[in-house]
Every structure is written in structure tokens, then in C-alpha cells.
Amino acid sequence: MTQKTILVDVIPPDISKEEGMQRLDELESLVKTYGGIVVVKVIQKKGIPDYRTYVGSGKIQEVLTDNKTLDKKGKANLLIINNLLKPSQIFNLGEICTKENIEVWDRIDLILKIFDKHAKSVEAKLQIELAAIRHMGPRIYGLGLELTRQGGGIGTRGIGETNIQIMKRHLKRREVKIREKLKHYDLVQANHRKQRRSKDLKTVSLVGYTNAGKSTLLNALTKKGVYVADKLFATLETTVGQLYLPQSEKITLLSDTIGFIQDLPPDLIDAFKSTLGEIIDADLLLHVIDVSDPLFESKILVVEDILSELEISNKPKIYVFNKTDLAKNINKEAILDHYNSFLPVFISSHTKEGLPNLVNQIEKHIMADAINQLI
Numbered sequence: 001m002t003q004k005t006i007l008v009d010v011i012p013p014d015i016s017k018e019e020g021m022q023r024l025d026e027l028e029s030l031v032k033t034y035g036g037i038v039v040v041k042v043i044q045k046k047g048i049p050d051y052r053t054y055v056g057s058g059k060i061q062e063v064l065t066d067n068k069t070l071d072k073k074g075k076a077n078l079l080i081i082n083n084l085l086k087p088s089q090i091f092n093l094g095e096i097c098t099k100e101n102i103e104v105w106d107r108i109d110l111i112l113k114i115f116d117k118h119a120k121s122v123e124a125k126l127q128i129e130l131a132a133i134r135h136m137g138p139r140i141y142g143l144g145l146e147l148t149r150q151g152g153g154i155g156t157r158g159i160g161e162t163n164i165q166i167m168k169r170h171l172k173r174r175e176v177k178i179r180e181k182l183k184h185y186d187l188v189q190a191n192h193r194k195q196r197r198s199k200d201l202k203t204v205s206l207v208g209y210t211n212a213g214k215s216t217l218l219n220a221l222t223k224k225g226v227y228v229a230d231k232l233f234a235t236l237e238t239t240v241g242q243l244y245l246p247q248s249e250k251i252t253l254l255s256d257t258i259g260f261i262q263d264l265p266p267d268l269i270d271a272f273k274s275t276l277g278e279i280i281d282a283d284l285l286l287h288v289i290d291v292s293d294p295l296f297e298s299k300i301l302v303v304e305d306i307l308s309e310l311e312i313s314n315k316p317k318i319y320v321f322n323k324t325d326l327a328k329n330i331n332k333e334a335i336l337d338h339y340n341s342f343l344p345v346f347i348s349s350h351t352k353e354g355l356p357n358l359v360n361q362i363e364k365h366i367m368a369d370a371i372n373q374l375i
């Protein structure tokens, strides 16, 4: 069944209406990637989110009442809040919305559902399951709290708590098992990387916000035919291609992996460490930026925050401003000036403009690195 979705975003009062709409547009793209349809979009400006239901309860009632007036075809069956909610807030909202046959997800639920739907490798599936346990687990523990608070009769409370204890133990055991399995993949990949190092192969990793054009760039620079789409999270796995460096006549490896997005909790990033291993071990990062996106500056900061989370913010990197064919009115001088320390280059992965210069910059870096290691 197609999910007909109501989107709600709670934003601080100082965020402009325009930025608010752009946040909702991103959420809508995520819903489309998942295969759902958006029927209503709501923004609530609120300094502090509601303690019980995150969105103010008046607002929720208003949304539900409006939904009732729609005909059967248009009625929503899913409500997504564009934020990270506390377990009790999801529980309370769920209590209100199930009466109207509407399910409630937060932003991370949606991202996890997309990953789950699109992941193919066993490794990616394990990482997603781990992330889901880390994200959903506290809801079950939180539910324990809810039941204790609400439980009238001693008997019912006892039963509720016992079930929750069983569930909690089950999830803990599953988490340990998944982590063990993932360790095996970590080892296999670490061995691959060791072998490459012994062959003196350097690795360059593409990083960036989702949809920036990382996979398109990988395809333009190597013979890999990676899946490219105007969707968020088109890539969920790591691909490594070979890049020929013409001056030194050497090969370097270029890897592409999952993109980043704002509001990813550290637990989720941690679950994906196995896929992100390639980035963590890379000799050089190419931070790919969609320069035609009006929000590109704030997206650069989101990516930098995640790199810090992964403890690799100090790795050598080149800022690659992509999609110049779509961004005719940008002020290149100002960008060059502002991001000067990250050796900014402008490219279009579509028209291939700027690619020789990018390869040149990569080669300079790799060769300088090799010379440094000799000294």
C-alpha cells in the first residue's frame, strides 16, 4: 500500500519561512525515495518542542481534524515528524494517531526504512538492523516507563514489565551478535586495505551530502558503472574504482559510499562504521558539494560535523564544487576565497568540465604525500 503522508516539521521561531520550506522539501524527497506520497505539509514554529507530543497537541488535533474531511483516496495513513523524537513522545503521538488509523514515524524512522528497502548486501542489512535496534530499542524501554506510569492494577503492570524485560534482553543479544558479524566484515575490508597498501596503492574517498553527485563523479572518473539517481540515498554500499594519474602514470583507488544528511544521530553513524571504513582509512577525501543547491553552505557544515563524529575532520581534503552547469549565477571568486584552505575546484560531472584540473589536484596531493613518506 502506498503511504499517504502528512509531514510535520517543528522549527525554532528564528528560522526563515524559506528555510523551513526547504527542510520540508528535503523530507518530501526522502518520502518519495521511500515510495510514499505527501498529502499535507505543516510547519510549526515553536521554541521548545512539546514535552509529551513534540508537536503541540492543538496542532496535532488540527491536522487530524483536517484529515478527516478528506475523501478516502486522499486520507493520510502516515504522519512523519521531521525531527528526532524521544521514545515517550513517539508513544504518546502514536496513541493519539492510531485512533485515526495513522502511523507515526520520526525522521530517523524514515531514513532507516529507506535504507532497509534499498540495501542489498548482507553487511548493509546488518548495519541497518543494528541502527534500528539502537534507534528503536529505547522506545521499548521507554514504553516500560509509560506502562509503569499508566499501569493501574499491579497485575497488568507486572505482565507489561516482564514482556519488556524479555524484549530488552532479546534486543541486547541480537545487538551483540550483529556487532560480532560486522567485526568479520571489518576484518575482511581491513585486510583488503592492507593488501592495497602493500601494493603502494593510495585511496581517495568521495564524501558529501546525499545527492551531491558523488556516484556520478566516480563514474565520470573511472570505468565503474555505479547507480546514479536523483534520489536521496541512492548509494548505500561502497564501490572502489581505479583512477589513472597521467603524470606519474600511477593508479590510485577512488571509493564512493553512502551520502550524509542532517540530523543523523551518532548511534546511526556508529552503526555504519563498517561501510564508512573506506573513508576513515583514505589518504585523501574529495568533499563533493552540489554548488547549485541554495543550501550548499549549511550542507558543507553538516558533512564536516559528521567527519568530526568519525574523528577524521583533519584528513587532507579537496572541496569539489559540482554541478556548475546548473549554477550559472554563483560567485566563484567568493567561494574560492572562503574555502581557500580546502583547494576548491569547480566541476560538472555531467559536462566533464573541470575534471582534468581535479585529477591534477588529486595527483599533486598523492605525489606530495608519497614524497613526504620518503623523507
Ligand SMILES: Nc1nc2c(ncn2[C@@H]2O[C@H](COP(=O)(O)OP(=O)(O)OP(=O)(O)O)[C@@H](O)[C@H]2O)c(=O)[nH]1
Binding pocket: 208, 209, 210, 211, 212, 213, 214, 215, 216, 217, 227, 228, 229, 230, 231, 232, 233, 234, 235, 236, 257, 258, 259, 260, 322, 323, 324, 325, 326, 347, 348, 349, 350, 351
Ligand atoms: N546537472 C548536473 N547533474 C548532476 C551532476 N552530477 C550529478 N548530477 C545529478 O545529481 C543526481 C544525484 O547524483 P548521484 O551521483 O546519484 O549523487 P550521490 O552524491 O551519489 O547521491 P547518494 O548516493 O544518494 O548519496 C543525479 O540525478 C545526477 O544525474 C552535474 O554535474 N550536473
Ligand SMILES: [Mg+2]
Binding pocket: 214, 215, 216, 227, 228, 234, 235, 257
Ligand atoms: Mg551515490
